[in-house]
Amino acid sequence: MTLITSTIPAPAGPHYRPAGVLRSEWTKIRSVRSTTWTLVATIGITIGIGVLATSTEASRWTHASLADRLTFDPTSLSLAGLLFGQLAIGILGVLVISAEYGTGTIRASLAAIPNRPLFLAAKAAVFTAVALIVGEIVSFGAFFIGQSILGGSAPHAMLGQAGVLRAVAGGGLYLAVLGLFALGLASIIRHTAGAISAFVGVLLIFPLITQALPSSIRDVIGKFEPATIGNAMTSVNTHLQGGAIPAFSPWVGLAVLCGYAAAVLGIGGWLMVRRDA
Amino acid sequence: MIEVTGITKRYGDTLAVDDLSFEVKPGQITGFLGPNGSGKSTTMRMIMGLDNPDAGQATINGKAYGGLGWPLREVGGLLEAKAIHPGRSALNHLWALAQTNDIPRSRVDEVLEVVGLTSVARKRVGTFSLGMGQRLGIAAALLGDPSVLLFDEPINGLDPEGIRWVRNLLKGLGKEGRTVFVSSHLMSEMALTADHLVVIGRGRLIAEMPVSEFIAQSSQQFVRVRTNQPNELREALQSTEATVVEEEDGALSVSDLSAEEVGDIALIRQIVIHELSPQLASLEEAFMELTHDSVDYRGESGLSADTDFENKNGRLTPAGK
Ligand SMILES: Nc1ncnc2c1ncn2[C@@H]1O[C@H](COP(=O)(O)OP(=O)(O)OP(=O)(O)O)[C@@H](O)[C@H]1O
Ligand SMILES: [Mg+2]
Numbered sequence: 001m002t003l004i005t006s007t008i009p010a011p012a013g014p015h016y017r018p019a020g021v022l023r024s025e026w027t028k029i030r031s032v033r034s035t036t037w038t039l040v041a042t043i044g045i046t047i048g049i050g051v052l053a054t055s056t057e058a059s060r061w062t063h064a065s066l067a068d069r070l071t072f073d074p075t076s077l078s079l080a081g082l083l084f085g086q087l088a089i090g091i092l093g094v095l096v097i098s099a100e101y102g103t104g105t106i107r108a109s110l111a112a113i114p115n116r117p118l119f120l121a122a123k124a125a126v127f128t129a130v131a132l133i134v135g136e137i138v139s140f141g142a143f144f145i146g147q148s149i150l151g152g153s154a155p156h157a158m159l160g161q162a163g164v165l166r167a168v169a170g171g172g173l174y175l176a177v178l179g180l181f182a183l184g185l186a187s188i189i190r191h192t193a194g195a196i197s198a199f200v201g202v203l204l205i206f207p208l209i210t211q212a213l214p215s216s217i218r219d220v221i222g223k224f225e226p227a228t229i230g231n232a233m234t235s236v237n238t239h240l241q242g243g244a245i246p247a248f249s250p251w252v253g254l255a256v257l258c259g260y261a262a263a264v265l266g267i268g269g270w271l272m273v274r275r276d277a
Numbered sequence: 278m279i280e281v282t283g284i285t286k287r288y289g290d291t292l293a294v295d296d297l298s299f300e301v302k303p304g305q306i307t308g309f310l311g312p313n314g315s316g317k318s319t320t321m322r323m324i325m326g327l328d329n330p331d332a333g334q335a336t337i338n339g340k341a342y343g344g345l346g347w348p349l350r351e352v353g354g355l356l357e358a359k360a361i362h363p364g365r366s367a368l369n370h371l372w373a374l375a376q377t378n379d380i381p382r383s384r385v386d387e388v389l390e391v392v393g394l395t396s397v398a399r400k401r402v403g404t405f406s407l408g409m410g411q412r413l414g415i416a417a418a419l420l421g422d423p424s425v426l427l428f429d430e431p432i433n434g435l436d437p438e439g440i441r442w443v444r445n446l447l448k449g450l451g452k453e454g455r456t457v458f459v460s461s462h463l464m465s466e467m468a469l470t471a472d473h474l475v476v477i478g479r480g481r482l483i484a485e486m487p488v489s490e491f492i493a494q495s496s497q498q499f500v501r502v503r504t505n506q507p508n509e510l511r512e513a514l515q516s517t518e519a520t521v522v523e524e525e526d527g528a529l530s531v532s533d534l535s536a537e538e539v540g541d542i543a544l545i546r547q548i549v550i551h552e553l554s555p556q557l558a559s560l561e562e563a564f565m566e567l568t569h570d571s572v573d574y575r576g577e578s579g580l581s582a583d584t585d586f587e588n589k590n591g592r593l594t595p596a597g598k
Contacts, residue, residue, distance in 0.1 A: 008350075008422050011379045015346045024376040031369035032362060104360025105370075107327050108417060111354055112377040114326050114343040277327040 018122060021113055025126040029096060035130075038092035042085045042175070043138050049081030050142035054149040061154035074157040075164050076235040078146020079171045083227060085138060086178045089131055090199045093182035096127050097268075098192040107277050116272045120187055124265055127183055132176040139171030139234075163236040170233035170250055177254065178203075178226060180261040187268025203227065219246055226260070229253035278303055278456055279324060279425060283333035286319050286480075293319040295480035296333065301458045301473075303424070306451040308471030308488070309460040312568055316480035317460040318356070321429050324458075325354050337425050349378040353418030354427045358434055359410030363403025367394055367413050370402060371420060378421055388416040407434030415446070425456040432466065444470050464564035468492065478568040491563070500536045503528040503552035504543070513546045514539065528552065 029035050054077055064072070097120075100106040113119045143157075150156040157164045185202075186195035203226055210221050222228050223246055232247035233254060248256060279301035286294040294316040301307045311317050322328040324335040326342030334341065337352055345351050361370050371385045389395045392412040397405070402413065411434050418426055428447070432440045447470050451457045461467050467474060467488065474491055476484040484491070504510050507529060511521050520532040531539055536555045543550045 008380055008384050011347050011350065016348070016378050020377050020379050024373045027369055027373040027376060028362075028365070031366065031373070032364040034364065099362055099364075103362045104357050105362045107322070107325075107356055107360060108370075108374060109377075110327055111325050111352070111356075112349050112374050114345065114348055274329070276322070276329060 016113065018118060021118060021122040022126060024112075025122045029126055029130060032099070034095050034099070035092060038088050038095070039130075039134050041088035042092075042134060043141070045088055046079075046081035046085030046138045046175075047142045047145060049084055050078045050146045051149060053080045054078050054146040058150050058153045071237065072155060073235050073237045074147060074150050074155055075143065075167045076231070076237075078143050078150070078157075079139060079168070079234040081142055082139065082171050082174060082234060083230060086175055086203065086226075086230070087200065089135065089175050089179040090182035090203075091196060093127060093131070093179035094186040094192060094195040094199060096123055096183055097186035098190060098195050101190040102192055110277045117269045120265065120269045120272060124180060124183055128176055128180050131179040132172060135175030135179075136169065136172030138175065139168050142171070143168045157236065161236070166250060167234050167236050170254070173254060174230045174233050174257070177257045177261055178230075181226075181257070181264060184261055184264030184268050188264060188271060222246070223248055224256065226257060229257055278338055279335065279427075279458060280339075281320065281324065281333070281335045284320065284323055284330045284335055285332040286316070286323060286328060287331050293480055294323070294330075297477065297480065297482055298333075299475045299482060299485050301456055301475070303456040304451065304454045305472035306447050306457045306459060306470055307473045307475060308467035309458060309475050309477070310462065310464060310467055310564065311460075311477040311483075312462060315477050315568075317462075317477065318429050319480075320477075321354070321356060321427050321458075321460065324427060325352065325356065327356075347378050347421065349374065349380065349421030349423065351421070351423050352425045352427070353421060353423040354429075355411075355414040355418045355431055356427070356429050358407060358414065358430070359402070359405070361402045361410065361413060364401055366399045366401055367405070367416075368398040370413065371417060374417055375420055380421055384420060384422075388419045391419060392416040408436060408439050411435055412439075415443070423455070426450060426458065428457070428459040430460055430462075432461070440466075464561050476564075476567060483567060498532075499556050500531045500534060500539050501528050501552065501554050501556050502531060502539055502543070502550055504548055504550045506548050509546065510543060510548050510550070513542050513548070517542065530556070 054074075057072075057077055100109060109119065110116060113122075143159075147156040147158070159165050159168065181202075182195070182199045185198050186192075189195040189198055207222075207225050207227055210218050210225065213221070228247050230253075233250045247253065281300070282298050284294055284297050285292075297316070297320060309317050309320070319328060320335075323330045324337065324342065337345065342348065342352070365373075367389065368385065371388065372382065374380075375382070375385050386395070386398075389398050392415050394409065394412055394416065397409065402410065405413065411431065415428070415431065418428065431443050431447075435443060447457055447459060451472070459467075459471065471488050473487055474484065475482070476491075501524075502510065507523065507527060511523070511529060514521050514529070514531055514534065517534065517538075519534045522530045522532075524530055534542075536553055540550070540553055543553075
């Protein structure tokens with residue numbers, strides 16, 4: 001039997017470092033299939049729905065009413081799939097944390113990194129980097145494909161036009177921050193199914209409930225809904241869009257979303273330190 | 278060196294660990310024994326900084342777990358069988374752990390080799406048997422070449438070959454001067470591997486002593502003797518007030534006399550004997566005796582010591598002790 005007598009090189013410095021924890025999280029996220037699946041789903045859903053929406057609009061443009069034509073935002077339309085793609089990226093955000101708890105790997109992880117806030121921050125950072133890159137690819141992809149579909153028969157947008165680049169880049173940012181929000185929820189809830197339910201609840205069911213409220217309340221609450229913010233972030237004609245629900249301006253909306261993500265991550269980190277692994 | 282001082286853990290109404298204190302010294306294997314649910318895993322999780330104690334503290338080489346600079350290089354732990362993401366390969370699981378503590382990639386290959394998983398290193402852990410998962414957990418514990426090692430029931434799910442492998446590994450680690458703390462609910466297993474014992478029941482310390490002392494103290498010694506004149510021999514032995522019991526195979530079990538005395542008596546009576554061997558009562562029996570009170574104290578009818586320990590009727594002579 002071989003014994004483990006060989007020595008490993010002494011570490012540099014007195015303490016483990018964030019760089020190592022980040023590298024470890026990168027190894028983890030790229031070494032499971034669920035990452036591939038959820039990212040492929042994010043791309044497929046977002047672009048697929050964008051293709052559907054733009055081709056429908058292209059085919060009926062000649063019959064569209066004047067009002068429709070006035071408020072038509074080709075950028076926003078091509079990015080319509082983001083509101084569904086966010087579910088897939090959110091599932092990845094959830095799994096990054098909940099899979100550790102579900103499988104028990106969390107104990108091995110926290111034995112290696114007893115500093116739990118650092119562990120959570122590294123996870124969040126690596127996930128955000130992945131989600132942002134994929135989010136931007138998806139957003140720009142959906143935009144270009146959608147515009148080329150609209151191109152033949154309906155007005156289409158170009159990146160150089162006012163507000164278009166902001167809206168398309170905003171789509172990627174929106175995906176990344178929403179995914180981060182899902183990750184934060186999972187750090188509180190710790191169970192995959194529970195965290196996904198909470199995330200879907202916030203995104204889809206919450207708006208349905210507010211729809212039922214009187215419009216004075218709905219206008220106030222509606223501004224804070226991620227979908228409303230996302231809509232504004234990915235629209236060029238923000239003041240024309242819908243008009244039914246008042247929305248924050250894109251950058252303020254992004255700041256609100258970041259606030260949500262920071263809040264759930266903060267609570268998650270606080271709980272993580274106090275709870276048993 | 279592990280020092281546990283007055284550590285207490287409560288889960289709701291369950292007092293899992295109750296004011297427990299003990300020490301685990303380097304250079305020897307310390308067995309951590311207790312019936313199911315006695316708080317062994319909970320104690321180990323608290324030592325590893327995973328569960329927060331309600332009172333008391335645990336230190337490793339004088340520091341709380343959270344205060345260790347490079348935790349994996351100081352402590353290795355195997356806590357749960359197969360608590361590893363099933364979708365990740367063994368290699369990536371170890372590599373992700375190694376990266377946190379600046380452990381080189383070559384070390385990952387090395388520990389995979391040590392536990393014999395090199396050929397399946399790139400396979401998903403979900404396809405592993407319980408025994409392979411256990412080996413991977415051991416590989417993770419060895420990753421940082423730590424001086425302190427904790428193993429929670431390391432032989433779980435291993436076949437006899439695997440059990441022997443773990444035994445040798447533990448002994449080797451102990452010989453290298455490391456602190457080795459290994460839990461089990463099998464006294465017989467600990468008699469073969471451990472040097473020192475920490476015995477708990479219902480979260481409380483019952484005994485802390487060298488294994489040899491435990492065996493000497495709590496094992497009932499007796500002498501097994503075989504002859505083709507059992508009745509004559511029995512009569513002769515009983516005349517000295519020894520207790521003689523006939524065993525199923527016809528041999529006699531003699532208590533209160535040494536093997537020499539039994540041999541002398543047989544010679545005087547000119548009885549031919551075919552076997553004469555000093556024996557120890559089953560260590561499991563002794564262990565049950567020891568933890569009996571703590572088990573009774575639970576007042577849980579369903580959980581009796583009898584169902585907790587295997588091999589309870591097997592008599593064994595501890596080897597090499
Ligand atoms: N996370 C938990 N939540 C609630 N109760 C727990 C938890 N962990 C352990 N317990 C309880 O604490 C007690 C001690 O459990 P523990 O797992 O530490 O015992 P053990 O000695 O390791 O047992 P075994 O030999 O079965 O592994 C048991 O009553 C158990 O039910
Ligand atoms: Mg246990």
